[in-house]
Amino acid sequence: MSDEIKTSPPTPPTAEPGAGRTTTPIWIVLLLLVLLFLGGLYFDEHGGWFSAQVYAPYVSTDEVELYQPKSGAAAALARGKVVYDQVCGICHGPDGLGKPGQAPPLAGSEWVNAKGFDRLAHIPLAGLNGHLTVAGKDWNMSMAAMGAALPDADLAAVLSYIRNSWGNKGSAVTEDDIHKLRATLGAHPQPMSGDQMKTMPE
Amino acid sequence: MKCGLPVIFAVIVALGASWIGLVIAPALQLGTLKETTVLNTTDVYPPQRTGAATLGLQAYRANGCAACHTEQVRQDGVTCEVVLTDAGKNPSAVTNLLTALTLTGLTKDQAEAVSGKITAAGGKVETHIVPIGSDLDHGWGVRRSVAEDFLYDNPVQLGGLRAGPDLANIGLRSPDANWHLLHLYAPRSVNTDSKMPSFRYLFTVQKIGAAPSPDALNLPAAFAPPAGFEVVPKPEARQLAAYLLSLRANVPVYDAPFTPPAKP
């Protein structure tokens, strides 16, 4: 056996090591309690209280709710497209080109691209009845007030969508605008013709 | 202590607590997650992967891609940005006001205050939610990754080391399947400093037949096979490319909101 490394000092059978009970570690127990307290505070602040919807950097469900974007321009346009496809597109076409004998085009229409949107908004709210000139062509149809039953936000969204699609460049219409317009128009506005609408402000 | 039972009991209590807390609770809370919707729309999120992409996930697993790539984007915070949409009837007053105000990097309260001031001057504003973080600055995503992003993955390959870039949105950064195939066959042909291994065994080098195959890779000279041969991807390589193309998470959801850019 090599005497360089003492790998096996002789041990009698009862000399297995034991553990002394000399020192009681008070300081480390106090440290543990302090850390537990601080840890609890940290979890209270950052843990989101076990909610499945709270991800860092948010710390509570209230904060997540607070930072939800209200319908921004893009969201409104997306909503507007949905509403258009369900309500307007059937007659005016998915590409806004209209259908001859059925509905005038919205793409390139001067009514859509006007600076103000009061006249445009009047059409879904009150309906159309009589002659209307769109892009040089005369249309003599009637349209029911397709937007009368829509909520303010949806009507605003679809009008914004129409004014910003297929090459149209118009400002967006907000929920508040529609709300005010509905108030001025009253409960049962009458459908107008193109000439009658020209007397209204834009 | 003279008996082993207190030890066993303590072990069951202590280790069992973490078993319940980090195995059972997430299995119940996250393992029963349903699909969510993209914010302010009715679109379901996440969309189902195609069949090829689902097989590609298995190729990703089999080749240990998660050893070098993560698929998780982090976020450090969230700010608000106030954007003018309509200058209103008195544009000069509004413009003067804007020069005096900070419009970016605001908290929600600050944003409300700024919006109030501008609206009082006659302008119309929108508040945009903008996530911030080093991963986001790096271009690896527009928001943090959340549980819904991995709803249909089996196995979930989050990864733990970023030897290569994060792949959570690689389908948006590199939407071309041919680029991915080139990159898998010869990483250093598209990025000279890359330390990614070449996955040549996912491709076949075959003799050019009557006409070159339409699937043959268009390799630069240094990496091209000998004259008369072409490199054609095996199905596994295509599936892996399809999987990589399907990795995208750029829509806002309730858990990670942000204001998406307006469509042009």
Add this chain to the structure above:
Amino acid sequence: MTANETSHPTASAPEIDASCRVPLLALLVGAAVWLVLGTALALIASIKFHAPDFLAECPALTYGRVAAAANDALVYGFCLPAALAVSLWIFSRLSQTVFTLPVVPVVAAHLWHLGVFVGLASILLGHSTGFTWLEFPRSASILLLVAFGLIAVSIVATFGFRLERTLHPAHWFLLAALLWFPWSYTSANIFLVAMPVRGVAQAVIDLWFGNNLLWVWFSLAGLGIGFYFISKLTGRALNSYYYALLVFATLILFGTWCGIPVGSPFPAWIPTLGSVAAALLVVPVLGVAAIVARTLCGVSGPIGGPLCYFQFAFSAFILSALMLITLACPQFSRVLEFTWFGQAQVQLQIFGFLAMILFGALYYILPLALGHDFPFPKLTRAHFWLSGIGVVLLVLPLAVGGYLQGTHLYKIEAALPALRVSTLGLFLLLAGNLLFAVNVLAMFLNWKLALAKTIFAAVTAPLKASEVKP
């Protein structure tokens, strides 16, 4: 005399050691082979990082597969069976009886090594499950579980027949380890492989298991063995019982919740609990430091002797724990997460802590169990130096490289010089581990040869008159 003493009389130390001989060899020969293979695979993986075209034609050696196989070979092939081998000797010695049912661990050892072989082959052939530390497919996992269960049962049986009834702190740590691995391994395999949970919960459970294996189980086994040996080798009592109790309680209460990276795509409560638990780990780390400092105060052994292994290992444990705590702090994890810093901590835990504890223990136990010293005793000292320097050269550059990687937007070029140094460290570790394997295999062959000679002598001995039929 108690009932135990009649059925299991007090055995002398040589008798106890002799009873452990065959189980030890069965577990350790395979473990030594996996150790060398695992270190070699890790070296290949490390080289591929700065020379990606090294062995690039072979699909089985692509980085993703070979790195996973290397880690699993080291942990499941070497660390677990070697720790079980040392545990069974410690339990036998502390019980002061011979080992109960030595055939059980021998059978289990063969099942275990078969399971590891099947698992590693599956990984290299592309059939890994995709979960870190759980890459072995179902067939291999079941073999490992059955084998572990058998060994645990035989150790607990020996514990049940003990004559010295007072428990040593090593008992607590090792009993906890014997219970915790089957529970966590079965759980993880059921929720991830057998009946996978949906979505990102898989990642939570995978991270939980990885932490419970690499941090909790390694600490329980390593500290249990370490606390036994530092008092055994110095002849002093462990200082103290209450520190050890505090370390044990806080380790199992808090250590099991760590391991979740702060930026993970989980609801905030999961990483927050992980961070709080990691901060609380300061208590067991200080406890371990206090125990080791108090017990080893003023003691010095021969340089390169068994005590040096334990001193190195405890220092590595404390550093590894501090690295784990650092990673869990949100301020630091922003830079260090998903870098080589985390890998450095894992390698330190494997090579620097548990492997060194096991080498120190085995260099003490094996000569006793086989009744003679190592065939090449000088190699044990060389192994210490190679391992020690190798660990430093492996872990320190990886940690520094990780920091550089994190501060340079995860560009690998920033960390490349450091990675090259870490490859050198792994090369030294491979050399050292080869020396260990040489000694173990030489002992095994000597034993087999001696056994063969005994049988040959018995068979060819001249017949006695009483044996011949008239």
